[in-house]
Amino acid sequence: MPSRREQIVAVALRLYRANGVAGTTLKDVAEAAGVPLGNMYYYFKTRDDLVRAALDACEAELLDLLARLSPLPSRAWFEAYFDWLLADPGGAAQFGCPFGTLAGELRALGDPAAARAGRTVGLYLDALRQRTVLLGLPPSAGDDLFAAVQGAYTVARALNDPEFFRQSVARLRAGAPQFGGARA
Template sequence: MTDSESAVTAGAARPGRSGRGGKRERLVQAAVQVFHEQGVERTTLGDIARTAEVPLGNVYYYFKTKDQLVEAAVDAHCARLGALTARLDALPDPAARLKELVAGWVGERATAARFGCPFGTLATELAKRDDGPDQAAAKAVRALLDWVESQFTQLGRADAAALAVELVAAHQGISVLTHTLRDPGLMAAQGERLREWIDGIAGR
């Protein structure tokens, strides 16, 4: 997600030099980017080091294994989700928050067309494992669902949990289609439908 968006399903910031303590941060941001673009299995520590502009030997000072970088990348997505929902919570009503969430997803449609949903693709890949990172990714997805559910609850919906699943699933589904067909317009059209759907639920 970007500032307006979802990790679990959001765009990765590009690594950049940031002074003291910056190497670890650059490595994490590079991992988020390269895992999104290439997938975990195809990515090497050398790929991440090159993207972060950090010597390969320095990587091992911060991360002994690629799995430690995977965990750090998941943590970064979780942090972005927390920051995003905090910003959205400042909006005046639940429907506006949900519509802004959708607008952020739509704003990342070009990235989704090239590489898929930033967090959704990572979570799907990690779900095939059972050694730790998969549980961290699942926790992040659950956090998103819980937040969306809370918005529908505030709208007075007894079926808030089901509506949350419907909204998040709609986004993940259109992300897959947008990526597979390389067509950002699909996500733009779906975003408009989802905003109208939210208005209907809110009685507008």
């Protein structure tokens, strides 16, 4: 069972993804987590502390995914990756990439945590590049896949149409047999 602090971070991350960091106050997080606002300061002295904790959780989420996929041969790795995308962790099809959305907003806000968030997105991109190379493809194939997925996230969020994301990923999967087979 997650600790109270971990529960608060999970709520904050969900709110950041849905409303943005700038659109989410400590009061919003406290209310959604069922914690009195005064108690929030026991867990997080500042808003920046909570944002850093959310980044920690975001990075842990990515590292967990990569660790689960790591033992798989590359074609199976990509199949599992597409499965993960289609499972839509955290409502990403509605709110955007679970990693890129937060990184992009922090950069737009000029937040010092933006560089750290960007490194997490870099880990994601590097994993795709490494796996494409193992398939005998150039690293740019990983870049192209990453860009296509990020574009699908962006359009789905703009249209508030999670089905757009799912259909886009299904087409990517079917149209990219080099990544693991042409499964619809």
